[in-house]
Amino acid sequence: MKNVSILDEARNAAITLGERIGNVFSPSIRLGVTGLSRAGKTVFITSLVHNLLHDGALPLFEPARSGRLRRAWLEPQPDAHIPRFAYEDHVAALTAGEDRHWPQSTRQLSQLRLTLEYEPAGLTARYLRGGTIHVDVVDYPGEWLLDLPLLDMDYAEWSRSVIETAHTTGRDMHAGKWLELASSLDPAAPLEEETARRLFQLYRDYLKACKTHPGHFSALQPGRFLIPGDLEGSPLLTFAPLPPPEERPPAGSLWREMERRYQAYVAHVARPFFFDHFARIDRQVVLVDTLTALNAGAAAVADLRSALASVFACFRTGSSGLFTRRAGRILFAATKADLIHHASHDRLRSILALLVEDAARRAEYSGARIRTEAMAAIRATREGTARHEGEELPVIIGIPEKGEEIAGQVFDGRTEAAIFPGDLPEDPRKALDGSLEGRLRFVRFRPPKIHPPRPLEKADAFPHVRLDAALQFLLGEDLA
Ligand SMILES: Nc1nc2c(ncn2[C@@H]2O[C@H](COP(=O)(O)OP(=O)(O)OP(=O)(O)O)[C@@H](O)[C@H]2O)c(=O)[nH]1
Ligand SMILES: [Mg+2]
Known part of the structure; x- marks a missing residue:
């Protein structure tokens, strides 16, 4: 990435060093769980933790199968400034007898620390280190990953590229109102807050319409306009692209104010997300609601493929050592496989594998170990x-x-x-x-x-499909 400054790299190195020193006696693995909205992130984390805490049936997870996994429990998370993943609330919703229901949509980053005690496999390993590992699970919206290109663009470049794509077929039918207002405004006129808000609202409406229009949701920026997280209503979000003027307008003008807000978004929202959270992830799960895309038709499937290519663009920088500091491992999992018969599970996996391979090729990706699975975090059928x-x-x-x-x-x-x-x-x-x-x-x-969870009774953990295979790929070697 061209404008990633030395300062950023130094900061990143400092995080890494600090974490390593802190981890000498208690290793920790940061497990990122992402996916576009409704992909199944919350259900995945809830079931994974529940199955580990309640001794669920996990025959494909070797430490559990061999009996080396002794105990699992929750501990206070390391990053006190991040909301905690509301595990207990989600379990309560899912186990409420006749009133049971799927957890509410969660629209911001959250974290949960799970600690696993295990018996290391080899004698030397048993002697050299204790068998305790922290797994810090981080749940974050996949939409935020689509902000990566912003780190490399100034406001004029971004505006130009967004306006250009807005004129492409499919998108253009939603862009009319915003583009009309944007081109009618004088970028050199003094900023009026009301105009700024109107412009922002029309641009956000355009993004929302594109998101629900199959075929066009892969490059919808800024990510926080769709999933604002804790920035809902914040002035940091009150900007939108404008046609770049030929001459640079004066300070206080509409253009300069929009530019300032864009820069603030990149500096205070997008960049910290990538450097403070994303950069520290050791294992990544990308959940993909492949079945819903299949249900919606070929355009939606092609669209999913482009969204996956944007995801790869983020991991590609990992291969240069910027974003992923330890050996990366990325699992792409097609969720909700319990909606089809098991005879079709492998076919579902093959479809996802094809999309992932195509997307990786498009993004010219090479880097971490990749795997695809078809999975149901909670089997409902x-x-x-x-x-x-x-x-x-x-x-x-x-x-x-x-x-x-x-x-x-x-x-x-x-x-x-x-x-x-x-x-x-x-x-x-x-x-x-x-x-x-x-x-x-x-x-x-x-x-x-x-039943509501009671420890040590296998039947009480959430039933699943291949959640244990996912665990084995993600954590199996760390518990060796
Ligand atoms: N049958 C079945 N449905 C699932 C499964 N996982 C998720 N779902 C369905 O998908 C919906 C979304 O799941 P969530 O885990 O909330 O998805 P999310 O990615 O956290 O969604 P947001 O928080 O809105 O981004 C749920 O409400 C369920 O209807 C599964 O394993 N099996
Ligand atoms: Mg969620």
Whole structure:
């Protein structure tokens, strides 16, 4: 990255050194969990922690299978200035008997420290170090990763590039009002706060419309305009791109004030996110709601691929040693695999693998170890077969959420149903060529009914699909 200053690098090195010294006696791993909104981040972290705390069935996680994992517990997190991941509230929501429900949407960065006590595998290891490791889980919106290009651009460059993409097909139908206002304003006129707000609102409406329009959400900046986190309503967010003027307008003008706010956003929001949080991540999980994209059609799948390429752009800088300090490992996981029959799980993984490979190629990525999985952090369904017109169909059985609908049947949120969601194609390329259109149908299910957590009873941990395989890839070697 061209304008990453020496100061930043020095600061980063200092963090690294400080953390290493602090970690001599209690190693810690920072596990980042990200994904675009509703990808399944909160449910993933809640189930992962719950399964470790309550001795869940994790046969693919070697330390658990071999009995070397002795104990897990929560501890106060290292970064007191970050909100704590509301683990207990999420478990309470999911285990509230008849009132159980999925956790609320969470729209900012949060953290949770999980400590694992284990028996090291080798004799030497057992002698040299204790078997305790802290896992600091960090939940953050994937939308914030899309701010990376801003670190490299000044306000004029950014404005020019945003306005240029706003004229491309698909986006242009949403950009009209904002562009109209932006081009009618005199950039040299003194700033009026009301105009600034109006411009910001129209630009944000444009971003929001693009986000819901399949095919166009991968470059929506600034990330905080969509997921403001703790900056909701902050003046730091009251800016928008303007057509760059030929001559530099005077201080106090609309242009100069917008420029100042943009610079403040980059300096105080985007840059600290990358350097204070992202840079310190050792293992990364990128959750991808591949099924929802498949359900929406080929344009949405192609769009997902471009969003993944933007994610790779962030990790690519990791290969130059700036953003990831220890051996990186990135897991891309297709979530909610319990919405399809297990016969299709590997196909789901292949589709994600294809998207990830394509995205990595586009971003010219090389770096950390990458893996793809199809997974359900919490399994809300079970499987069965049903006869339909003389044919045996693999179905999934669960309680669809109230208001969900299939072929005119509206579910009441209490009754179980057997659903044939359709088959995923054997050839993953079909996900992109439009041949799946209208052939898949997913509904949202209620969370499964489990008892409130009591320690040491396997049946009480959240059921899952391949959560243990994810754990093995992410942490298996650290507990060796
Ligand atoms: N069936 C099933 N549904 C899931 C699973 N994980 C998530 N979901 C569904 O996806 C929704 C979103 O999950 P969250 O974990 O809240 O997603 P998130 O990424 O934290 O979302 P934001 O906080 O809004 O960014 C949930 O409310 C569930 O409806 C899963 O493993 N199985
Ligand atoms: Mg969340």
